[in-house]
Amino acid sequence: MITSGHLLSINDLTRDGAFEVLDTARELSRITDGAIKKLPTLRGRTVVNLFFEDSTRTRLSFEAAAKRLSADVINFSAKGSSVSKGESLKDTAQTLEAMGAELVIVRHGSSGAAARLAQSGWIKSHVVNAGDGMHEHPTQALLDAYTIREHFPEHDRDFTGLRIGIVGDILHSRVARSNALLLTSLGAQVVLIAPPTLIPIGVSSWPVEISYDLDAEIESLDAIMMLRVQSERMNDAFFPSEREYARGYGLGAERVNAMKERAIIMHPGPMNRGLEISASSADSERSVILEQVSNGVLVRMAVLYLLMGGTAIPTEGVLV
Amino acid sequence: MSVVLDQSEIDRSLKRIAHEIIERNHGLDSVILLGIPTRGVTLAQRIGSFLAQIDTQVPVGSLDITMYRDDLRLRPPRPLVPTQIPAEGLEGKNLVLVDDVLFSGRTIRAALDAIGELGRPKTVQLAVLIDRGHRELPIRADYVGKNIPTNARESVRVQLREIDSLDQVEVTL
Amino acid sequence: MSSSDIVLKEVRLADSEVVDVEIRGGIISAISTKITSDLPTLDGRGVLLLPGLVDLHTHLREPGKESSETVLSGSQAAVKGGYTAVSAMANTTPVADTAGVVEQVARLGAKAGLCDVFPIGAVTVGLLGEQLAELSAMADSAAGVRIFSDDGRCVSDPLLMRRALEYVKSFNGVIAQHAQDPILTAGAQMNEGAVSSRLGLQGWPAIAEESIIARDILLANYVQSRLHICHLTTKGGVEIVRWAKSQGMAVTAEVTPHHLLLTEDLAEGYDPIYKVNPPLRTQEDVEALREGLADGTIDIVATDHAPHPAEDKDCEWNSAAFGMTGLETAFSVVNTVMVQSGKMDWETLVERMSAKPAEIGGYKDHGRIAVGSLANLILVDPTKQWKVDRSKMLSRSYNTPFHDLTFTGEVLHTFYRGVHVMRDGQLTGLKHE
Numbered sequence: 001m002i003t004s005g006h007l008l009s010i011n012d013l014t015r016d017g018a019f020e021v022l023d024t025a026r027e028l029s030r031i032t033d034g035a036i037k038k039l040p041t042l043r044g045r046t047v048v049n050l051f052f053e054d055s056t057r058t059r060l061s062f063e064a065a066a067k068r069l070s071a072d073v074i075n076f077s078a079k080g081s082s083v084s085k086g087e088s089l090k091d092t093a094q095t096l097e098a099m100g101a102e103l104v105i106v107r108h109g110s111s112g113a114a115a116r117l118a119q120s121g122w123i124k125s126h127v128v129n130a131g132d133g134m135h136e137h138p139t140q141a142l143l144d145a146y147t148i149r150e151h152f153p154e155h156d157r158d159f160t161g162l163r164i165g166i167v168g169d170i171l172h173s174r175v176a177r178s179n180a181l182l183l184t185s186l187g188a189q190v191v192l193i194a195p196p197t198l199i200p201i202g203v204s205s206w207p208v209e210i211s212y213d214l215d216a217e218i219e220s221l222d223a224i225m226m227l228r229v230q231s232e233r234m235n236d237a238f239f240p241s242e243r244e245y246a247r248g249y250g251l252g253a254e255r256v257n258a259m260k261e262r263a264i265i266m267h268p269g270p271m272n273r274g275l276e277i278s279a280s281s282a283d284s285e286r287s288v289i290l291e292q293v294s295n296g297v298l299v300r301m302a303v304l305y306l307l308m309g310g311t312a313i314p315t316e317g318v319l320v
Numbered sequence: 321m322s323v324v325l326d327q328s329e330i331d332r333s334l335k336r337i338a339h340e341i342i343e344r345n346h347g348l349d350s351v352i353l354l355g356i357p358t359r360g361v362t363l364a365q366r367i368g369s370f371l372a373q374i375d376t377q378v379p380v381g382s383l384d385i386t387m388y389r390d391d392l393r394l395r396p397p398r399p400l401v402p403t404q405i406p407a408e409g410l411e412g413k414n415l416v417l418v419d420d421v422l423f424s425g426r427t428i429r430a431a432l433d434a435i436g437e438l439g440r441p442k443t444v445q446l447a448v449l450i451d452r453g454h455r456e457l458p459i460r461a462d463y464v465g466k467n468i469p470t471n472a473r474e475s476v477r478v479q480l481r482e483i484d485s486l487d488q489v490e491v492t493l
Numbered sequence: 494m495s496s497s498d499i500v501l502k503e504v505r506l507a508d509s510e511v512v513d514v515e516i517r518g519g520i521i522s523a524i525s526t527k528i529t530s531d532l533p534t535l536d537g538r539g540v541l542l543l544p545g546l547v548d549l550h551t552h553l554r555e556p557g558k559e560s561s562e563t564v565l566s567g568s569q570a571a572v573k574g575g576y577t578a579v580s581a582m583a584n585t586t587p588v589a590d591t592a593g594v595v596e597q598v599a600r601l602g603a604k605a606g607l608c609d610v611f612p613i614g615a616v617t618v619g620l621l622g623e624q625l626a627e628l629s630a631m632a633d634s635a636a637g638v639r640i641f642s643d644d645g646r647c648v649s650d651p652l653l654m655r656r657a658l659e660y661v662k663s664f665n666g667v668i669a670q671h672a673q674d675p676i677l678t679a680g681a682q683m684n685e686g687a688v689s690s691r692l693g694l695q696g697w698p699a700i701a702e703e704s705i706i707a708r709d710i711l712l713a714n715y716v717q718s719r720l721h722i723c724h725l726t727t728k729g730g731v732e733i734v735r736w737a738k739s740q741g742m743a744v745t746a747e748v749t750p751h752h753l754l755l756t757e758d759l760a761e762g763y764d765p766i767y768k769v770n771p772p773l774r775t776q777e778d779v780e781a782l783r784e785g786l787a788d789g790t791i792d793i794v795a796t797d798h799a800p801h802p803a804e805d806k807d808c809e810w811n812s813a814a815f816g817m818t819g820l821e822t823a824f825s826v827v828n829t830v831m832v833q834s835g836k837m838d839w840e841t842l843v844e845r846m847s848a849k850p851a852e853i854g855g856y857k858d859h860g861r862i863a864v865g866s867l868a869n870l871i872l873v874d875p876t877k878q879w880k881v882d883r884s885k886m887l888s889r890s891y892n893t894p895f896h897d898l899t900f901t902g903e904v905l906h907t908f909y910r911g912v913h914v915m916r917d918g919q920l921t922g923l924k925h926e
Contacts, residue, residue, distance in 0.1 A: 020399060027400035039387040040433060089809050110811035111693035112763030135693030174693060201696060202687030309397025
């Protein structure tokens, strides 16, 4: 159970709570595998997608999850809205709540924006963090854990013994932060692999290993997670050139061949084919990138269900 | 607290329900049992074994109705439990839903919604161990182990040895 | 307002001596163990008489941002906090980079009439760091500016900084540097370290401050000018200043009350009330700052009082303004952290919060208690406990990081030029705008 009523960070979940989300998602997968495509669970309830950053895939995934639970979905994107005219996060959120939103899914470029929404007394809604700045993206980590678990059934209740590499722009990555927290809490060993310029200061306090050498790690990994490299990082001199980056940290055929027999290749998308991952690696049999997408919907359904059950916002009228 | 059914009475009730199911459906050709978790599944399995003793084996499955409840706002979310639909499916079957206690009828309404998504059985019948009254919906059971008139504030506690290590039904205030 | 001629009876001075003090015609007219006079008296038993506090780093926001603070409301907050002189930073709109603007600020201060308001002039035109402002004109103006600062921005161009340091020598001015390498801190939001990495907030490394401090100390020494370093926040910065002083270099440094108490961990909840420039640092830095203030490496406490309207703090961290108010809490914070804890005595507090800042700024009428000098004085209860309530602040803004915290020591009375401007914690003749 997510006791705070929000999912802002992986820290909101205990290990048991994380497994509860994963178990619920798995059960939802069984239910929705067959004839049932839509459950009436959240009928008549309103969920808002509040996206201050463009992210079509995350927004669509949350939207699909909410709709499969029969919730009404309001999509709000900052582009072309009053936000671009200077309306504040607070005013936007209060406006949407006044329209009946009970749960706000927020994507924002500012770290902590989801926490501010949930904890400043601005609104009473549940808040789900769909990515805040360089901080966290908890549902991405949950869907990654779900995907890993499906491929390693012997680790169903404990990831101890699994070694998972996260490769690339750790410094700016909310996906890396959430995954480092979640996967280690489930028992896995996480190794962050990047050039030193893309490793955050103070990372020694994280429960992870650090490596600058992908080739030294590749043979020991059960799963490798390739992070998207933004081209502006090159302009900011985090690395000298795309070619040099791809040579050191890109996942090409040779590295794929060095991987363990059952090892899987993951990517949160969208991919830069040819930069952090070659086309052949992305399309190889080891790649579970499309599974991640489907699992994303299941995990998000589970999160919506677990957050919205039993904790309706009190209203003047009688609950139906 | 008072015990309203003991082990032998529970056995007798379930055996009687098994006979009634055979009688009502003129045999067991297209009968399947679906228990509603948690104790409804155990009861369905027990009825299934009585049916096998008396006549023949029928498919027994389970149906989690959590996601179909209309009172999600009022209670904390429950962990989902597996739904197992027998391989034959529900199409054209005489489906017997099995639950432990029939009270408001909302669980059964949710189950009917779920079934509607899963297929189109020929008939849907309802078997319960206890009918305690206080219905809020036009729903009745086809097979009842025992009718127990209760006060709405009382609670009926069904214990089954597979789960609770003894067979007993008690009413407490 | 006319002078409140009065005799303060049996007040204790910072050096523990108990005396009677007579104020007549705005001047301290007598100090003696027993004064017999027909003037009204104030029972000073149990309280301390200190020279009025002097702030070298105050943002009064006028002209330009009167919704956050005005010279008048800032003066009221100053009096409440025991300040008889404040120094108005130059980052107003328009920027205080001409004689006209600094004279306007000085006039507004005189009109408010609650404490001395000394304008600080900008080092560069528009704070843009490109071209020296007319420093002499501001020095020669009616405002008589002696401190120059681009505070809020660093004079990062080393050649421009060298020229500024050289130029102010002709009128004994001082450059107050906001030490922050702008390139190392582009987009920075909080102290760089484990906490910023975990929170995903862009880091503000200590070295971005320390490298500028080191550079400017060397520059100032090279051109034999005076350098004042604003709001020191890091252990490394303290060590560099300590080294410079050991070499006899003419550098002074300040620390804010908030950097003496608060740490980066407060960013944990993303509440921008704790967002400040320079950022809150680590506990290790806080300890080093306390030690530096106690041993004199850091010369003075300055508030960096930075009022902001509610909407600039009631938002997400990255969008929020940097800054905290401080005038009304500075004395109590320093008393609690430094004096009550035994790190500093009363005389040292007077030195750090009144005498030395007055000396650096050249504010002759402040910083001492002596017969014949202007009666800029405060009476404080050193042991009274009180809880900060932001809604009771006299500042126009409520962005104090100390809300709901309890401190020891409260300013009860403030005399400005002999006028009893605050009596028993209440401003007298409080003007409503």
